[in-house]
Amino acid sequence: PRILPIAAADEPILHQPAHAVADVSTPAIQRLLDDMLVTLQAANGVGIAAPQVFAPLRIIIVASRPNPRYPDAPLMSPIAMLNPEILWQSDTTCSGWEGCLSVPDTRAQVKRAERLRISYLTRTGERVEATYSGFVARIIQHECDHLDGILFPERLE
């Protein structure tokens, strides 16, 4: 795996919708997943979306962990979500600090749904549904926005 360049906010790819993955089993997709993870870890990130590494595909990695950028982040094993679909999100919202690897040196309080239910394909092609809340739900919403060409500054009140 290799660390990939991360698109800056002015790159058109970050403002376009990404395409569904047709076949998760191809070597190219499996390699992209590995490269996204090492790229995320090298940047001390807690999440990343494929368009950020110039791949217009509906793939996100959610990898919350305490680190210098988010000391209070919960620890979880990184999860690759392919073709994620948010099935439901709570009316209850909460505001919290967000940053973006494509919008360096910028933090803002963003209002997000407190809980959500998401359906996605795993990297082995199984369809999974799961419920998330709090900071991890926030990361998921931030990453799914990337798949629709939305950056977090567009979510500010």
Ligand SMILES: O=C(NO)N[C@@H](Cc1ccccc1)C(=O)O
């Ligand atoms: O740019 C990304 N992901 O797209 N990475 C963000 C993810 C994120 C999302 C929500 C709240 C905090 C952090 C990061 O700073 O690691």
Ligand SMILES: [Zn+2]
């Ligand atoms: Zn981002």
